Amino acid sequence: MARRETTLQAAQGRLRVLIDSEFQPGDKLPNERDLAEQLEVSRATVREVLGQLAAEGVVTRTWGIGTFVHDTAARVPVSIGDVVALRDRITASGHRPALHDASVTRTGCPADCAEVxxxxxxxxxxxxxxxFAVDEVAAAWIRDHLPLSVDGLDLDPSGLVSIDLDLFEFLANATGMPIRRAEIELSAVLAEGEAVDRLGVPVGHPLVSATQVGYSPQGAALFHGHITVRTDVLTLKITRGG
Structure with a gap:
């Protein structure tokens, strides 16, 4: 057993050196056979070492796609247990939020949004x-839908193209009804389509997708949104309280 552990530790050390010296964040690693030849170990050893590095966040493994080097920047922990602006959550963690791109348009309401x-x-x-970007790295793509008016008050969300105005702040000021409750439903997905371009990740990169609905104190739904998050940049923490 000790000899087996020594072999694994040595192989992991050599692979770390190889990654640090020859690859950049986001690069795809060679397949297991080629890595086994380079490291002079068995494919089974390579597979186990890659599993260990994936658990540590050094690499990302996607079935049928390959193994990619993780961004070495520290991930930002974000709590989604309270109704707090994403901008403020990022700032509170000691990092710098920014909007890499933003737009406000009129469109037809999607079916899931219309029901809510x-x-x-x-x-x-x-x-x-x-x-949204964290320290200049694309981290979260958010697409929200809002009614044109609430209780007879017309909404003009054009100011949301600035990082200085958050959706929660905008709705509270525009309607006089602050968001008191937000429901978020999470699922794990693989990057495809528009998310690949928006977040700058390869096809098949693991992401977290979330649907969020914000409610007024009276229980009326004020917005419906879809959030796609790079968990190699942001980590999500869910808190529950009474």
Whole structure:
């Protein structure tokens, strides 16, 4: 057993040196056979070492796609247990948030959003598209849909193209009804389509997708959003309280 552990430790050390010297974050590593030849160990040893490095966050392994070098920058922990702006969550963790891209347009309401907001499918709504970065690295792509008006008050979310205005702040000021509760449903996904371009990741890169609904104190849904997060940049912490 001790000899086996020594072999694994030595192989892991050599692979770490190889990654640090010849690869950049996001690069794809050679396949297991080629790595086994370079490290002069068995493919089984390579497979076990890669599993250990994946558990430590050094590499990302995607079945049928390959193994990629993780970004070596520290991931930012973000709590989603409270109704707090993403911008402020990132700042509180000691990192610098930014908007790499943002737009506000009128569009037809998607079916899932229409059901939540109590609108007919295809009814006109505001679409707010924002790409958040952490220390200049794309981290979270958020697409929110808002009604054109709330209780007879017209909404103008054009200010949300600035990092200085958060969605929660905007709705509180525009409607007089602060977001008191947000429901978030999470799922693990593999990057494809628009998410690949927006977040700058390869096809098949593991992501977390979330659907978020924000409610007024009276229980009315004020927005419906989709969030796609790079967990190699942001880590999500869920807290629950009474």
């Amino acid at each position: 907001l109590g609108l007919p499918p295809g009814a006109p709504v505001w679409q707010v598209d924002r790409l």
